[in-house]
Amino acid sequence: MQYRAPVEAYTGTVREITLGTGAKTLKLGGETALPFHFFDQGSIPNAPRLALEVWDMPPKDWARWVVEPFQDVISDPVKWAQKCVACGADAVCLQLVSADPAAGDTPPEIAAQLVKAVAEAIPVPLIVYGPDDEKKNAVVLAKVAEVCRGQNLLLGPAVKENYEAIAKPVLEHGHCVIAQTSLDINLMKELNIKICKSFPPDRVVIDPVSSALGYGMEYSFSIMERIKQTGVIFKDGMTQMPIIANLAGESWKTKEAKEDRNQGILWEGMTAVSLLLAGANLAVLRHPETLRYVKKLFGLK
Amino acid sequence: MIIVGENIHIISKAISRAIDSRDVKAIQALAVAQSDAGVHYIDLNLGPARKDPIAMTEWLVKTVQTAVDLPLSIDTLSPVAMDVGLKMCKRRPLLNSISGKADSKEHMLPLAKKYSTEVVVSVLTDKGCPMDVASRSESIMETVAYANRLGIPNEDIWVDPILLPVSADQSQAKEVLEFIRILPDILPGVKSTLGLSNLSNGAPAALRGLLNRTYMMMLGRCGQYSVIADALDRQLMALNRGEMPEYVKLVYQVMDGESIDVASLPADARDYVKTAKVLTGEKLYSHSWLED
Numbered sequence: 381m382q383y384r385a386p387v388e389a390y391t392g393t394v395r396e397i398t399l400g401t402g403a404k405t406l407k408l409g410g411e412t413a414l415p416f417h418f419f420d421q422g423s424i425p426n427a428p429r430l431a432l433e434v435w436d437m438p439p440k441d442w443a444r445w446v447v448e449p450f451q452d453v454i455s456d457p458v459k460w461a462q463k464c465v466a467c468g469a470d471a472v473c474l475q476l477v478s479a480d481p482a483a484g485d486t487p488p489e490i491a492a493q494l495v496k497a498v499a500e501a502i503p504v505p506l507i508v509y510g511p512d513d514e515k516k517n518a519v520v521l522a523k524v525a526e527v528c529r530g531q532n533l534l535l536g537p538a539v540k541e542n543y544e545a546i547a548k549p550v551l552e553h554g555h556c557v558i559a560q561t562s563l564d565i566n567l568m569k570e571l572n573i574k575i576c577k578s579f580p581p582d583r584v585v586i587d588p589v590s591s592a593l594g595y596g597m598e599y600s601f602s603i604m605e606r607i608k609q610t611g612v613i614f615k616d617g618m619t620q621m622p623i624i625a626n627l628a629g630e631s632w633k634t635k636e637a638k639e640d641r642n643q644g645i646l647w648e649g650m651t652a653v654s655l656l657l658a659g660a661n662l663a664v665l666r667h668p669e670t671l672r673y674v675k676k677l678f679g680l681k
Numbered sequence: 682m683i684i685v686g687e688n689i690h691i692i693s694k695a696i697s698r699a700i701d702s703r704d705v706k707a708i709q710a711l712a713v714a715q716s717d718a719g720v721h722y723i724d725l726n727l728g729p730a731r732k733d734p735i736a737m738t739e740w741l742v743k744t745v746q747t748a749v750d751l752p753l754s755i756d757t758l759s760p761v762a763m764d765v766g767l768k769m770c771k772r773r774p775l776l777n778s779i780s781g782k783a784d785s786k787e788h789m790l791p792l793a794k795k796y797s798t799e800v801v802v803s804v805l806t807d808k809g810c811p812m813d814v815a816s817r818s819e820s821i822m823e824t825v826a827y828a829n830r831l832g833i834p835n836e837d838i839w840v841d842p843i844l845l846p847v848s849a850d851q852s853q854a855k856e857v858l859e860f861i862r863i864l865p866d867i868l869p870g871v872k873s874t875l876g877l878s879n880l881s882n883g884a885p886a887a888l889r890g891l892l893n894r895t896y897m898m899m900l901g902r903c904g905q906y907s908v909i910a911d912a913l914d915r916q917l918m919a920l921n922r923g924e925m926p927e928y929v930k931l932v933y934q935v936m937d938g939e940s941i942d943v944a945s946l947p948a949d950a951r952d953y954v955k956t957a958k959v960l961t962g963e964k965l966y967s968h969s970w971l972e973d
Binding site: 565567569570573574606610614616618619 | 965
């Protein structure tokens with residue numbers, strides 16, 4: 381008796397999103413199968429992507445092995461971003477840490493000029509995460525969107541409290557938005573419904589918040605899995621967006637990452653591998669060695 | 682379906698104040714309103730009843746029984762208050778509730794035997810709340826067997842599967858429906874109940890009734906005996922009297938996976954269809970499920 385392996389042919393599609401412009405574009409999403417299920421009938425047109433992160437100010441409490449690959453450029457975000465590309469990053473993720481009122485409270489105009497400088501200096505698309513403070517983030521991203529008009533950056537995070545203030549300028553100036561909710565799939569869908577009332581769904585990337593291995597990673601994992609399944613299998617339009625795993629900060633602030641170099645790289649690496657398996661379309665890393673290992677493991681170029 | 686009116690409960694600030702100040706008029710008005718709405722039982726939710734349990738319970742039961750002639754459901758965690766309440770009931774009361782927790786079996790369950798009441802038995806145990814059909818079945822069979830050994834027959838038992846809010850765990854709505862469906866097979870003769878309003882806890886206030894009513898229709902189809910519900914939700918009571926068969930038909934169609942031309946429906950019917958799709962698990966829940 382011949383064994384015929386069951387094959388799934390789902391018909392839900394994760395919307396394909398293009399970041400960047402001209403010669404430097406990157407596509408995320410577009411899949412009609414679950415992550416890495418190459419044995420199913422659907423297609424997976426775009427491989428997962430890896431970004432390296434850059435801070436807009438020299439970090440104070442990083443372990444020395446994380447500073448070490450970038451120590452000569454750590455005070456210069458432009459050079460730092462260029463080095464990230466040299467290390468094999470598919471995109472750069474600029475974290476506007478200094479713009480937070482609790483840090484340097486950098487004015488929106490200064491932050492925006494830096495973003496522009498970094499965007500223009502690299503041959504890959506740019507992702508920007510604004511400060512944690514929602515009110516400040518809204519004014520910063522509005523300015524960034526305006527100053528970098530037409531560059532099709534990926535800007536965020538837009539949250540429940542500020543998505544209107546962010547979505548409007550992001551759309552007006554031709555960028556994409558990151559919709560972020562904290563480890564709650566129902567609130568994630570709620571936010572997407574609200575944003576997509578006046579913002580095209582094919583310019584939205586979902587950030588369900590990435591927790592590190594040992595510190596809640598399984599919550600991020602289950603939610604990413606469910607987002608993918610709900611979108612691909614059950615065709616829920618409000619979950620059919622690519623997912624970003626902004627995991628570097630969470631991974632490297634763990635005790636384990638700070639006490640040993642190899643352990644730290646594995647901590648970031650295992651978090652990244654797990655979340656990519658769960659369905660993240662793009663992972664933001666910090667250490668170039670992690671990036672090399674993850675690319676090798678998944679056979680990414 | 683048998684309706685147990687939930688409206689006299691200590692969690693409401695207004696009720697709590699009325700009880701504290703011994704406001705006979707306020708409590709009796711609420712009892713009469715529920716009776717007029719057509720409930721079959723009135724639930725008196727006293728909560729933990731730490732403050733003055735005996736006097737409070739005596740006053741409340743007396744006040745309600747003076748105004749209406751309906752069987753009462755006494756709902757409290759305090760065995761002292763429960764004892765007093767059950768003793769005072771003119772008609773055969775419902776003990777709400779006992780669980781598989783050791784404490785409950787030891788201190789509450791004997792009161793059901795003592796006063797020969799009907800008794801709500803929930804699926805909770807000291808291990809917590811079972812989250813699927815199989816574990817609910819396991820725990821309820823154990824607890825009911827224990828009650829049987831005390832001399833309480835299945836016919837006096839109302840099983841409560843413990844319904845969780847759909848906004849907290851959407852999968853539970855489906856699990857409870859399936860559990861109710863198989864209940865007659867695993868425990869022949871038992872009745873069933875649950876706190877219907879718990880389903881919509883956490884959902885937008887204006888839409889809670891819609892969730893409750895839709896789920897009640899689905900429960901009815903699965904053979905649910907009773908619900909503890911908002912007696913003042915007129916549409917809910919009307920639905921229970923069979924006055925809106927068109928909504929019931931649509932909800933059953935969603936349960937059966939039939940395709941429905943939603944666009945051709947009037948707005949209120951459309952809302953019931955969308956809500957049913959969330960409760961079957963077909964659509965992922967969000968607070969804006971009607972705009973999905």
